[in-house]
Amino acid sequence: MAESHHPMQRGDKSVAVNVRLKPVSASDQPILVNYTHVGLSDGLAYVDFGFLEPAFLSAVAIHAKQGDVTPKQVEGISRARVALPLDSAVRLYQQLQRVLVSLQPPKTKHS
Template identity: 35%
Template sequence: MTSNKESPTDPAALPDADVARPAPAVPQSVTVAVRLQPVEHSQQPVFSNFTTVQAGTGVVFIDFGFLEPQTIANLARLGQPGVTVPEAIGGTLACRMALSIDTVANLANQLNQLLRSAAAAQAQAAQGAAQSAEGAAAQQTH
């Protein structure tokens, strides 16, 4: 058995090539199924046709509200000449969520993925309809 007391053990004393550094950790994506248990009436969907977002200190508040369809129709006419702009519009607060910044980022990623998938499906359906129309037109000319 040999003693190696003369060899430096301090990484600062060793040249860069001699220091063993761990490889940088690469974040891995892991999918885990999460089962949320309903409490009271939490499993009932709450309909919302209006949202607002407000930033707090380390928290984002998202208010989900409901405006009557007639109110929404009236809002569409606000830009027309002769229509007076109301001071306030009445609605019903359906739900208020307080989310951490990380949760908001995760929600934004999920919503963006959903919107990209929906846009791709819509584009694919439009392309299929256009090809069907071209095929029908080609059959009529023959």
């Protein structure tokens, strides 16, 4: 079950609300993806999540380094597509930014 503490905006004021998402079917099972693409259309951000075979990608990279011909198109498996209103996409960006910043090692102070 996904849980988070989510500030919601009400006019010019933020209100903190605990959010609990209940899984449906197998929605609580993680899906491995190694490819993402974001597109915009009609006020929505479409985020596509997919999986590309890692061995194939490695082979393509090796051929590219050697100057060999590389495929013009790569086939992968679509795992999910999520459509987000732009305000939700902004919140996702902010959440990802906070998570990624927290992964950085602390800066050392030089005296």
